[in-house]
Amino acid sequence: MRKAFVPLLVIAGxxxxxxxxxxxxxxxxxxxxxxxxxxxxxxxxGMIMLLAALVCGVSSAVYLWGRKPGADHVAIASAELTxxxxxxxxxxxxxWAKKAWGIWWDWDPRLTMSFVGxxxxxxxxxxxxxxxxxxxxxxxxxxxxxxxxxxFIYISVNVWRTMHPKTSVVPKLPPLMAGPFWFSFTALFLLxxxxxTARIHLEQQRAALDQMYLAEED
Amino acid sequence: xxxxxALLVLRKDFAIEVKSREILYxxxxxxxxxxxxxxxxxxKEGEPLEDAxxxxxxxxxxxxxxxxxxRTFERERYAETLRALLLAPAPRAAVYxxxxxxxxxxxxxxELLLVPIVALLFHAPLFAQPFLLVVLxxxxxxxxxxxxxxxxxxxxxxxSRDVMLPILLxxxxxxVMIAGVRGTSALLQSPADTPMAVMxxxxxxxLDVVFITLALWAFEPVMTx
Numbered sequence: 001m002r003k004a005f006v007p008l009l010v011i012a013g014x015x016x017x018x019x020x021x022x023x024x025x026x027x028x029x030x031x032x033x034x035x036x037x038x039x040x041x042x043x044x045x046g047m048i049m050l051l052a053a054l055v056c057g058v059s060s061a062v063y064l065w066g067r068k069p070g071a072d073h074v075a076i077a078s079a080e081l082t083x084x085x086x087x088x089x090x091x092x093x094x095x096w097a098k099k100a101w102g103i104w105w106d107w108d109p110r111l112t113m114s115f116v117g118x119x120x121x122x123x124x125x126x127x128x129x130x131x132x133x134x135x136x137x138x139x140x141x142x143x144x145x146x147x148x149x150x151x152f153i154y155i156s157v158n159v160w161r162t163m164h165p166k167t168s169v170v171p172k173l174p175p176l177m178a179g180p181f182w183f184s185f186t187a188l189f190l191l192x193x194x195x196x197t198a199r200i201h202l203e204q205q206r207a208a209l210d211q212m213y214l215a216e217e218d
Numbered sequence: 219x220x221x222x223x224a225l226l227v228l229r230k231d232f233a234i235e236v237k238s239r240e241i242l243y244x245x246x247x248x249x250x251x252x253x254x255x256x257x258x259x260x261x262k263e264g265e266p267l268e269d270a271x272x273x274x275x276x277x278x279x280x281x282x283x284x285x286x287x288x289r290t291f292e293r294e295r296y297a298e299t300l301r302a303l304l305l306a307p308a309p310r311a312a313v314y315x316x317x318x319x320x321x322x323x324x325x326x327x328x329e330l331l332l333v334p335i336v337a338l339l340f341h342a343p344l345f346a347q348p349f350l351l352v353v354l355x356x357x358x359x360x361x362x363x364x365x366x367x368x369x370x371x372x373x374x375x376x377x378s379r380d381v382m383l384p385i386l387l388x389x390x391x392x393x394v395m396i397a398g399v400r401g402t403s404a405l406l407q408s409p410a411d412t413p414m415a416v417m418x419x420x421x422x423x424x425l426d427v428v429f430i431t432l433a434l435w436a437f438e439p440v441m442t443x
Binding site for chain 1: 368369373375385389390392428429432440
């Protein structure tokens with residue numbers, strides 16, 4: 001991954017530069033018109049947020065029970081990315097909702113779940129930053145519990161009425177909309193991979209530096 | 219061995235608490251003050267808002283529980299007794315179970331006072347379905363204490379733990395709160411929506427199983443230095 005970093009960076013940059021053109025050329029949705037274009041950022045960011053949260057939960061479990069430092073590096077990197085892509089989702093969602101539903105926010109299943117997931121990722125980062133020594137394991141337990149929570153929040157809020165479009169919308173997109181959608185998804189996924197690689201690398205360097213300090217003291 | 223250790227931890231906490239009754243009294247007073255503050259927000263021209271009682275009850279339980287969790291483990295930290303407990307040649311998960319039972323008993327006492335107060339002050343027919351309400355409160359409180367005891371124990375050695383506990387606990391217990399509040403408001407309808415309440419009780423029971431399993435599993439690696 002590290003060797004491919006620069007070429008992938010160039011590709012991702014080019015894709016992000018071209019994405020607005022592609023999105024502009026996509027057909028207008030019949031009822032929502034121009035506002036619907038925010039969908040090309042909102043939905044892929046949401047998918048990547050879920051992916052990052054999943055990676056964080058799994059790697060935290062591996063760290064907690066397997067004691068592998070590498071897993072912890074992956075966990076912190078993916079937690080930060082969950083918070084980042086969550087912020088994109090949380091910013092673009094209300095903008096779209098205000099135009100499409102007439103309100104900024106609705107306590108609907110998907111919205112509640114995303115909000116709670118985002119809050120948990122922020123709590124994770126807070127613990128890492130402010131809880132002092134031993135916070136790595138604390139945060140790992142938090143991530144494990146957080147991932148266990150997700151299905152329950154999903155089921156429990158599903159009992160209420162829902163406003164948010166279902167995931168089944170994505171495979172049924174008309175071809176002219178599916179093209180830009182998957183293009184945006186690929187661009188954001190590349191961004192995720194690149195940031196993940198860079199962040200894990202940083203964390204490894206930090207761990208190596210700590211090791212050196214410890215060796216120096218001994 | 220396991221059950222004996224858990225009961226011994228519970229008995230130890232109980233013996234300390236009976237002497238001073240500090241945590242019990244402060245938690246009770248705190249819960250009542252919570253209800254008082256809510257009454258200012260949710261009572262309009264002498265009439266409480268519809269459906270407010272269920273939410274107020276559960277939020278008061280959650281807030282009071284957080285306070286009690288913090289105080290219980292602060293006591294253990296103050297005298298470094300948690301380390302001694304962990305050093306004891308006993309299964310660590312049993313120490314966790316003992317701590318959790320302690321919180322559970324304390325919250326049960328708090329609820330004994332809270333439920334009548336909320337029923338009285340918010341004209342809520344909380345005693346219309348006493349059996350279902352007790353079951354609902356029990357499964358909900360177990361879920362809350364299961365997560366709470368684990369997180370409070372983890373945070374004993376952490377910096378800024380007073381703020382950390384609610385930050386971690388509230389997003390984590392969102393499903394418990396949703397199920398508790400929805401189940402209670404189903405019971406408060408007239409006539410009570412029993413199938414709905416039973417559905418939420420079932421969900422809380424499933425949640426309890428998941429939380430307790432994960433906590434028993436995670437307590438050992440998390441508490442090992």
